[in-house]
């Protein structure tokens with residue numbers, strides 16, 4: 001995998017339009033499918049409004065967003081209504097996020113948020129565009145990247161280093177169990193996963209997760225049973241092999 005963009009492309013034209021063409025050409029040339037490992041992805045023929053790339057082998061779809069600066073806690077995305085409607089659809093695209101450097105014209109970070117990490121809770125409705133805007137009244141969305149657990153940000157390239165493909169495919173497989181759950185059920189699961197991962201420890205206790213009771217209560221106002229909910233999610237994550245039980249009240253994240 002070569003991280004530089006193709007130099008034959010409009011090198012001195014650094015508008016967002018040309019950045020779009022470099023980054024898309026780069027994905028076509030170098031990115032592999034994280035789902036089945038196929039060496040190439042193909043571009044959708046005519047500016048499909050919902051996805052940019054397709055794996056010709058497993059039909060998994062991908063949407064690419066690229067920018068110069070690192071992605072923060074929110075990423076602006078397409079129409080809010082369309083995003084919400086597509087949550088449960090089988091062809092809801094996975095999100096490919098790329099940061100690039102304009103000096104070296106190369107990829108710095110490329111990571112994927114698998115589609116099964118998309119739940120209603122991470123899609124934020126934006127204010128309608130002002131009456132003076134070209135698309136007045138249009139309502140866009142933000143993806144709340146900060147609410148996505150680390151296991152839902154799978155790096156192919158990290159700080160200009162290409163990560164081993166086997167590792168990427170393995171990380172991808174590890175959370176596929178989420179696809180069996182409805183977006184409604186996944187909301188709690190992902191929030192609890194995020195709490196567990198944010199502890200930054202391979203072993204943790206139930207009490208440490210209970211410490212997020214207030215935080216989770218704020219995310220789900222009206223829910224009076226946060227602790228039982230936490231236990232239920234941990235049980236589920238254990239049954240799916242994401243975490244393992246060590247002893248009473250203590251758990252371990254599976255490698």
Ligand SMILES: [Zn+2]
Nearest residue numbers: 033036055058
């Ligand atoms: Zn594939």
